[in-house]
Amino acid sequence: MKNIFYATVAILLLYGPIAFSQNATLQIDLNKEISPMQPAWAWFGYDEPNYTYMKDGKKLLSEISALSPVPVYVRAHNLLTTGDGTPALKWGSTNAYTEDAQGNPVYDWTIVDKIFDTYVERGMKPMAQIGFMPEALSTKPQPYRHQWAPGQHYTSIYTGWTHPPKDYSKWAELVYQWVKHSVERYGKKEVESWYWELWNEPDSPYWGGTVQEYCKLYDYSVDAVRRALPTAKIGGPHVTGPAGRRGGDFLKKFLKHCVSDTNYVTGKIGTPLDFVAFHAKGAPKLVNGHVQMNMGTQLRDISTGFQIVASFPELKHLPIVIGESDPEGCAACGMKTDPQNAYRNGTMYSSYTAASFARKYALADLHQVNFKGAVSWSFEFEDQPWFYGFRDLATNGVDKPVLNVFRMFGKMSGKRVEVSGNMMYPTLTVRDSSIRKTTPDIGGLAAKDHRKATVLFWNYHDDDVPSAASSVQLTFDHLPAKKVKITHYRIDSQHSNSYEVWKRMGSPANPTSEQIKELEKAGQLAQLGAPQTQTVQNNQLVVTTSLERQGVGLITLEW
DSSP: OHHHHHHHHHHHHHHOOOOOOSEEEEEEEEEEEEEEOOOTTOEEEESOGGGTTSHHHHHHHHHHHHHOSSOOEEEESOSSOOSOOOOBTTBOOOOOEEEOTTSOEEEOOHHHHHHHHHHHHTTOEEEEEEOOOOTTTBSSOSSOSOOOOTTSOGGGGOOGGGSOBSOHHHHHHHHHHHHHHHHHHHOHHHHHTSEEEEOSOTTTTTOOSOHHHHHHHHHHHHHHHHHHOTTOEEEEEEESOTTSHHHHHHHHHHHHHHHHSBOTTTOSBOOOOSEEEEEEEOOOEEETTEEEOOHHHHHHHHHHHHHHHHTOTTTTTSEEEEEEEESSSOTTOOTTTOGGGTTSSSHHHHHHHHHHHHHHHHHHHHHTOEEEEEOBOOBOOTTOOTTOOOSBSEETTEEOHHHHHHHHHTTOOSEEEEEEETTOOOHHHHHHHOSOSSSOEEEEEEEEETTEEEEEEEEEOSBOOOOOOEEEEEEEESOOOSEEEEEEEEESSSSSOHHHHHHHTTOOSSOOHHHHHHHHHHTSOEESSOOEEEEOBTTEEEEEEEEOTTOEEEEEEEO
């Protein structure tokens, strides 16, 4: 009976009709529960780990931690990369492993500890990425340090850190020593709550070896992690989009290896796997002088990845983490060098994030998989021009509009409930053909807790062109209260939007201290008016508002 109910909800969410009107209606049925409101949004990541403990990095991590009622997981590249810790775009280093003149290992956890201390002090959890290859272990170490800059082709970044180890036993000992050190420093219980993972996008030039060499490295890594902490959680493989042949084939081969191939270390069949991870990205472009997003590309990766995992009966129950889940692929490519990325500073990034996360949940319902998290590969870039157009959550310590979507998510709890609407695109339509019709996607994601209900709603379209605001009528059915307190939060051109304030200032390259204070205030989540108390008639409440194109709203009801 439970499966029949879930199937019915999935059909309503996935195949419901679209009406073409600027007067949108959303129905929130608090009696039609779907599943727990899993905080899949509480995951973040970035390439440059050395930004973690810098001024703006610490500030942003504190804000991310504060917005979430649950521990936030953080994933970073380059945790084992050789170097002095000097940060740069798409680069980082910790010098965790070097060798002396006789070839003996030298371990130095100083920088790794600075990174993980910053997380743990804020109640955050590492999604500890085991990579990349230290210079002394790489089979092709030179050249090693790259000097990439925005506008340059990606191929320049794939240097000596991408290659397999020349000695798998030394690699395994490095991993063992790292996990052992972590347990000694943070305690067994704390490290048990982390997720350990191997590498990043091994189906791409991030990995200079073969599929089988990656599987071999995984076996050695799992064995080392579990020797240091038998109860540790470890998984992978963090391939690129599974809807592509390269990523999909690699994911299938890796999962088959974990289930039925011979383990390179033990000689037995199979390898421990505690979670499955893959990536999913959209594909914006410039069309007739404006940015056109492509949410469908990202959702096809997610749908195919879910489908692949579900095709392995032994693994279908495992948590799935979308290890990078973003509108496109290069966080460090600013809009000046990559003009299709001009969506990042304003509310288009916010509305895309709201609308896409709702579809991630719906696709997990469809494929009946254990969707655990989706890592937003977006952080901050230290000492860069204001609003340069990086895919980040803050600029020079000032929060951008997109961060306020996560503040909205942080106010949602309990169980997801059904939302339907006359202008809400069906999830399969978005997956297969994105949001390209005449009307925008005006939809919602709702949750119900013990004495609280919340609905996040948006007015999104893939084409970033000016358009009139839409009227939105939200009807809450089966409210178990006589009176409710209504609080309305908003992200639009006038609310929760430091970018618009900065532009009104004249886009200063070096804002004054007073301007920075004003920008910081504008970067916080703003309410739309004061909270109100309203009487509920026949267990139903109707709220009518207007919402700008690319705007996002959150309504909370408390009783």
